[in-house]
Amino acid sequence: DTEVTQTPKHLVMGMTNKKSLKCEQHMGHRAMYWYKQKAKKPPELMFVYSYEKLSINESVPSRFSPECPNSSLLNLHLHALQPEDSALYLCASSQVWGTNTEAFFGQGTRLTVV
Amino acid sequence: QQQVKQSPQSLIVQKGGISIINCAYENTAFDYFPWYQQFPGKGPALLIAIRPDVSEKKEGRFTISFNKSAKQFSLHIMDSQPGDSATYFCAASKVTGSSNTGKLIFGQGTTLQVKP
Numbered sequence: 314d315t316e317v318t319q320t321p322k323h324l325v326m327g328m329t330n331k332k333s334l335k336c337e338q339h340m341g342h343r344a345m346y347w348y349k350q351k352a353k354k355p356p357e358l359m360f361v362y363s364y365e366k367l368s369i370n371e372s373v374p375s376r377f378s379p380e381c382p383n384s385s386l387l388n389l390h391l392h393a394l395q396p397e398d399s400a401l402y403l404c405a406s407s408q409v410w411g412t413n414t415e416a417f418f419g420q421g422t423r424l425t426v427v
Numbered sequence: 428q429q430q431v432k433q434s435p436q437s438l439i440v441q442k443g444g445i446s447i448i449n450c451a452y453e454n455t456a457f458d459y460f461p462w463y464q465q466f467p468g469k470g471p472a473l474l475i476a477i478r479p480d481v482s483e484k485k486e487g488r489f490t491i492s493f494n495k496s497a498k499q500f501s502l503h504i505m506d507s508q509p510g511d512s513a514t515y516f517c518a519a520s521k522v523t524g525s526s527n528t529g530k531l532i533f534g535q536g537t538t539l540q541v542k543p
Contacts, residue, residue, distance in 0.1 A: 317470075344529050355516050355533035356471065369528060403470050407529060414459060414522040416531060418470035 316340075317419035319404050325425045328394060334422045336387040336404030345387040346416070347379060348403040356403055356418075362387060363409055394426045429454060431519050433534025440541050446504040448537045450517035453498065457519040461531070462491065462502050465514045474515075475502070507541045514538050 317338045326332050336345065343364050348356035361369035362381040376398075378390040387404055401423055407416040432451045440446045450460075458479055463471035477484045477491040477500065484491045490503040504511055517534040 319470075346529075353536070355536055356531075358530050361529060363529070369530065401470075409529070414520070414529065415461070415473055415476060416529075417473060418463075420470045421468075423468070 317404055317406055317417050319402075319419035319422050321422060322420065323423045323425075325427060326391065326394065327427055328396070330394075331390070331392045333391065334389040334402055334404075334424075336389075336406075336419055337385055338406040338417070339385055340406060340417070341384075342406035342417075343384060343409045344407045345381060346405040346407075347387070347389050348405060348418075350401040350403055350421070360389075391424075394424075396426050399424055399426045429532055431517060431532050431534045433517050433537060435537060436535065437538045438540070440507045440539065442507065442509060442541055442543050444507050444541075446507045446511070446539055446541070447501060448515055448517070448539075449499065449501045450519075450534050451497075451499045452519045452532075454519070454521075454532075455498070456521050456524075457532075458524075459520045459522045460491070460493065460500050461518050461520075462489075463516045463518065463533075465516065465536075471516060504539075507539075509541045509543050512539055512541050 320335045345362045347359040350356045359373045360379045365381045376393050380388040401421040403421045404419045405416045461476035462474045464474045465471045475486050488505045493500045515537045518531040
């Protein structure tokens with residue numbers, strides 16, 4: 314099973330709302346990632362968790378707040394977003410870096426901020 | 428130093444033809460080079476990957492060629508099919524050693540259209 318499951322698939326939120334994106338994997342991966350992808354652009358890394366600890370924050374605005382409650386789950390809490398934050402948000406997981414480090418992506422959450 | 432340059436931006440190939448997408452990188456510390464395939468509205472799917480100690484890797488109709496001295500790698504899709512029509516991203520990462528991060532640096536993507 315190489316599946317990374319993201320919910321919801323689509324989300325529309327107002328600029329004053331608070332919402333959360335969820336990601337789950339059962340491959341035993343201990344590295345999990347959030348990427349943001351705008352239309353016709355490559356994914357851009359936002360956060361990396363390694364062994365449930367935040368290891369990389371790519372200078373992401375504080376209105377995005379990641380959380381890794383356990384080794385299978387990754388959340389992204391959203392608050393006071395801007396319309397320019399509308400994008401496809403992708404979760405990925407992999408073994409912690411080494412010789413077998415393929416990263417598997419979920420289907421993404423299409424976020425629209427109105 | 429962290430960039431991965433991908434070309435062409437778009438590609439049209441006849442069914443049965445060979446699709447070739449090229450990437451170049453700058454950081455010699457990169458030691459893992461995957462290719463991802465992405466259909467509209469879907470997440471990227473890992474297609475094939477190579478490490479720098481190998482010059483070529485083949486999986487079915489997909490082949491990666493790797494030139495370490497030129498810091499270039501390419502994806503060849505043999506016998507291209509309409510179902511291969513998608514966006515392809517090359518990427519690079521450093522996955523071993525003390526300064527690894529697991530961070531994937533993506534190329535800008537190539538939109539492939541295979542005409543029936």
